[in-house]
Amino acid sequence: MAYNYKDLGLSNTKEMFKKANENGYAVPAFNFNNMEQAMAIVEACAEMGSPVILQCSKGAMDYMGEYMVPMLAKAAVDYVKLSGSDIPVALHLDHGSSFEIAKKCIDCGFSSVMIDGSHHPYEENIAVSKQVVEYAHSKDVTVEAELGVLAGIEDEVKADGHIYTNPDEVEDFVSKTGVDSLAIAIGTSHGAHKFKPGDDPKLRLDILEEIERRIPGFPIVLHGSSAVPAQYVEMIKKYGGTIKDAIGIPDSELRKATKSAVAKINVDTDGRLAFTGAVRKALAEKPGEFDLRKYLGPAKEEMKAYYKTKIVDVFGSEGAYKKANVK
């Protein structure tokens, strides 16, 4: 089915980012892979009065299917209205790797797309980003592109080390492509294993500052920003899972970044850890349980509670819009 995102009640990210930058907070972009995660994300954001970006990778699209994803986003919009909140909801493609994938998502109802040409040579990155912008803007869809390379795994692409974004390139890239926001590499990375115990996890906030000086007010995006909370690593281990001790991005480092032009921060891994920990706990405590609502329900609630704390501790977006009426 072909949908225009406006018919689904979704918003693009333009106004969201403008308001975020003017008010010194960042918009949460939380990844989802199923109904429970989508519910956790939208309920957390509506209850906190925070704008929300429902973020869907190509892998998540393949998993849920292009018929299900826009309907889950529409359900999120309906939930917001029924709850008495007025937060804007965007449906965003995460790490789109080609023009064709971005176009497919735009045509099935996404309000925002990322074209990730960061692994290509500079000129190729410009060319593919510009191609996506031309199509997306003809439908009033916003576009995020990336300069610099994050360490870790993004969908099928694995990078061993960081290539920090070069501030000398950002002005040229943004003006040649016409993108609406720019993801940069300043030391964050994808997945659960960002830093080792004993490391001092620090972001290159000096690079962020220099980028901001080159493109003042332009919305900046940070990927790979999960904190990898120790309580979920412990919960997973306690209830039979295996996971190496890992450290993520400290909330305090990210909080500094949201005060600048950082308008969007991506979190996926933390939601996976909270959800997995809670499923393991529920099943371990009730080994005879096979009503899936009895273990997916607590997992949804765990993820929701965690994201509510993240909105306060990191994003600073609480109360930017009307909160849901919660009894």
Ligand code: G3H
């Ligand atoms: O940056 C990558 C996201 O965490 C999405 O991961 O491709 O496994 O859905 P995924």
Ligand code: 13P
């Ligand atoms: P994390 O793996 O740190 O959650 O990063 C998610 C992300 O950047 C999605 O694009």
Ligand code: ZN
């Ligand atoms: Zn990412």
